[in-house]
Amino acid sequence: MTAGGDQVIRLDVDGKTIDLRIQRGTAGADGIMLGPLLAETGMVAFDPGLLNTASCTSDVTFIDGDQGILRYRGYPIEQLAEHSTFLEVALLLIRGELPAQSELEAFETRIDKHMYLSDDFRQIFSVMPRRAHPMATLGAAINMMAGFYPESLDPLDPAAVRLATALMLAKMPTIISYIYRRAQGNALLYPQPGQSYIENFARMTFQLPGERFEVPPEFYRALDTLLILHADHEQNCSTSSVRMIGSARANLYMSVSGGVSALSGPLHGGANEAVLDMLSYIRDSGIDPRDFMKQVKDKKAGIRLMGFGHRVYKSYDPRAAIVKQQAQAVLEALGVRDELLDIAQEVEQVALSDDYFIERRLYPNVDFYTGIIYRAMGFPASMFTPLFALGRLPGWIAQWREMINDPAGKIGRPRQVYTGLEQRDYVPASQRP
Ligand code: ACO
Numbered sequence: 001m002t003a004g005g006d007q008v009i010r011l012d013v014d015g016k017t018i019d020l021r022i023q024r025g026t027a028g029a030d031g032i033m034l035g036p037l038l039a040e041t042g043m044v045a046f047d048p049g050l051l052n053t054a055s056c057t058s059d060v061t062f063i064d065g066d067q068g069i070l071r072y073r074g075y076p077i078e079q080l081a082e083h084s085t086f087l088e089v090a091l092l093l094i095r096g097e098l099p100a101q102s103e104l105e106a107f108e109t110r111i112d113k114h115m116y117l118s119d120d121f122r123q124i125f126s127v128m129p130r131r132a133h134p135m136a137t138l139g140a141a142i143n144m145m146a147g148f149y150p151e152s153l154d155p156l157d158p159a160a161v162r163l164a165t166a167l168m169l170a171k172m173p174t175i176i177s178y179i180y181r182r183a184q185g186n187a188l189l190y191p192q193p194g195q196s197y198i199e200n201f202a203r204m205t206f207q208l209p210g211e212r213f214e215v216p217p218e219f220y221r222a223l224d225t226l227l228i229l230h231a232d233h234e235q236n237c238s239t240s241s242v243r244m245i246g247s248a249r250a251n252l253y254m255s256v257s258g259g260v261s262a263l264s265g266p267l268h269g270g271a272n273e274a275v276l277d278m279l280s281y282i283r284d285s286g287i288d289p290r291d292f293m294k295q296v297k298d299k300k301a302g303i304r305l306m307g308f309g310h311r312v313y314k315s316y317d318p319r320a321a322i323v324k325q326q327a328q329a330v331l332e333a334l335g336v337r338d339e340l341l342d343i344a345q346e347v348e349q350v351a352l353s354d355d356y357f358i359e360r361r362l363y364p365n366v367d368f369y370t371g372i373i374y375r376a377m378g379f380p381a382s383m384f385t386p387l388f389a390l391g392r393l394p395g396w397i398a399q400w401r402e403m404i405n406d407p408a409g410k411i412g413r414p415r416q417v418y419t420g421l422e423q424r425d426y427v428p429a430s431q432r433p
Pocket of ligand 1: 266267268269271296303304305306307308309310311312360362365366367
């Protein structure tokens with residue numbers, strides 16, 4: 001219905017009527033603005049898992065889950081994956097436009113300059129146990145950055161935020177490579193001027209003492225593309241966590257560290273590791289993929305088909321389609337033959353023709369094939385989620401900056417529907433039954 005020229009939603013609660021305005025989007029779902037709901041009716045919106053709730057407006061990323069569409073700042077993910085680079089996509093997400101050549105080069109030089117970690121910072125890797133999960137160390141290291149770079153903390157100072165953005169993008173690959181080397185018991189290497197972001201990252205991670213690190217160009221291109229594919233995904237669990245923490249005016253490092261924590265969960269970023277565990281289990285136990293699928297559908301065992309299903313995509317995840325194409329090509333370029341790729345393809349085929357998955361619209365998500373590529377590159381499964389975090393970093397930063405600059409922004413503070421006991425009186429321990 002319309003009121004005063006605007007379309008409104010009229011809500012009747014216990015005989016009281018309120019008009020709710022509509023927040024229009026440029027694509028996808030519009031939102032019913034619930035602003036007056038609590039004050040006018042005494043009721044709150046109840047939406048567990050926030051399945052129907054938009055927590056913000058955003059100009060960064062658009063997803064159409066039914067049609068399998070993903071766009072960063074309007075550009076289709078397929079075009080960016082084919083033509084762009086990770087650092088260019090980072091600038092696109094953070095600033096809103098593709099940079100001119102000179103801007104991109106200046107940004108790359110700035111990042112290059114900051115990839116180095118001071119000796120004091122390098123010490124923190126030696127205090128973490130070698131067996132610590134890399135995501136635990138990564139979250140801690142990002143928090144530590146807030147201690148090392150106090151001049152970049154003020155969330156309301158644009159120059160400080162720009163510095164924190166550059167420092168985090170630059171140092172994250174170095175941090176992740178150090179986490180890996182420490183686990184391997186190898187000395188930490190330094191970034192080398194003249195090498196690209198991805199080349200430095202790969203060399204600092206894999207180069208062995210006394211050896212040159214040489215891989216085909218397909219290695220670098222695939223790694224860069226995987227980072228692009230992970231760079232943003234609108235209001236997912238980790239990004240919402242970053243926004244929520246930042247809404248309290250926590251600095252960028254503390255906010256991103258919260259995103260790392262959220263990403264570590266097996267239902268989110270940890271799924272790529274879980275996919276490889278699952279495929280390895282199928283291979284090692286010799287179970288037929290069809291029988292494994294019966295266990296999944298049975299639900300009693302609580303097993304999910306990892307790398308399948310998505311809260312938003314109810315069709316093929318467009319990122320998964322790109323990764324699947326790449327997996328075969330990268331393995332060939334690296335001369336790797338991996339039985340797990342065959343098993344993954346078989347599992348996918350079985351799932352896509354099974355009524356259970358068809359009815360629930362469960363398709364492979366980005367994590368289903370990424371682990372196979374990372375494994376072929378030489379990364380152990382425990383490093384997959386840190387790689388996801390490196391990819392997602394520009395998205396977290398872009399969304400955090402959008403939130404900080406939103407004039408309508410407020411500290412995130414959801415309500416609840418209380419279902420506990422009513423008031424009762426304290427009884428001393430000696431008198432309790
Ligand atoms: N295997 C088997 N059944 C599944 C799966 C799966 N992977 N995913 C969903 N289902 C079933 C559920 O059991 C449920 O069935 P029901 O209707 O009979 O109860 C139905 O499909 C709907 O599932 P929900 O859990 O309600 O879907 P939701 O949107 O909450 O969850 C999620 C999405 C968490 C991604 C889920 O599909 C899942 O657990 N997938 C496996 C983990 C995974 O791959 N995560 C990576 C996500 S992508 C990312 O973070 C990059």
